[in-house]
Amino acid sequence: MTSPALAPRPSPPGGYHAVVVGGSSGGIDALLQLLPALPATLQAAVLVVLHLPRDRRSLLVDIFQPRCALALREAQDKDAITPGSVSFAPPDYHLLVDAGPRGPHVGLSLDAPLHFSRPSIDVLFESAADHYGPRLVGVLLSGANEDGVHGLQAIQAAGGLTIVQDPASASMPTMPQAAIAALAVDHILPPEGIARLLADLHQRQQL
Numbered sequence: 001m002t003s004p005a006l007a008p009r010p011s012p013p014g015g016y017h018a019v020v021v022g023g024s025s026g027g028i029d030a031l032l033q034l035l036p037a038l039p040a041t042l043q044a045a046v047l048v049v050l051h052l053p054r055d056r057r058s059l060l061v062d063i064f065q066p067r068c069a070l071a072l073r074e075a076q077d078k079d080a081i082t083p084g085s086v087s088f089a090p091p092d093y094h095l096l097v098d099a100g101p102r103g104p105h106v107g108l109s110l111d112a113p114l115h116f117s118r119p120s121i122d123v124l125f126e127s128a129a130d131h132y133g134p135r136l137v138g139v140l141l142s143g144a145n146e147d148g149v150h151g152l153q154a155i156q157a158a159g160g161l162t163i164v165q166d167p168a169s170a171s172m173p174t175m176p177q178a179a180i181a182a183l184a185v186d187h188i189l190p191p192e193g194i195a196r197l198l199a200d201l202h203q204r205q206q207l
Contacts, residue, residue, distance in 0.1 A: 022121030026171035029063030036196035040069035089119035125151020134159030143175030
């Protein structure tokens with residue numbers, strides 16, 4: 001299943017300011033195609049939640065940094081959210097977007113898990129939708145539960161762009177299937193198609 005190369009709605013004036021990405025089982029495989037395709041000149045901030053074991057150090061920065069042109073980091077509480085960077089949620093913390101007088105920054109929370117997960121995709125997506133509104137792109141990848149569906153709905157309600165991995169390309173299709181059943185997403189694409197779409201938005205100076 002694929003969708004057109006461009007969003008059905010016009011991009012917001014000034015383009016998109018942030019991309020939020022969520023995934024669970026199979027999400028790393030999708031990210032290995034998506035993140036290396038993002039150019040060093042990207043003007044949007046990228047924030048990523050993957051369901052990780054709570055009691056182990058995350059190796060995501062170690063895995064992805066050699067493959068990526070963008071600067072990657074594990075998010076720390078109160079970090080500034082800056083264009084052209086990728087921030088991963090640390091294990092056992094919810095990752096949020098908080099507003100501040102100097103611009104958006106990272107918030108980390110030990111609130112109860114959602115969908116048995118901390119970090120939760122819904123928590124990131126909903127907080128980002130509150131802050132960025134129509135200037136947000138939400139990407140939901142492979143996974144085995146329904147985390148991220150409510151968050152993607154919040155992004156759509158705020159006027160943001162919604163993208164879901166094609167379930168046929170996902171090793172765990174439950175998460176993308178749940179999103180497709182719950183809302184009319186803008187794009188349903190395999191990981192390489194998502195990468196092409198984001199690259200196209202960047203080339204049009206919208207990302």
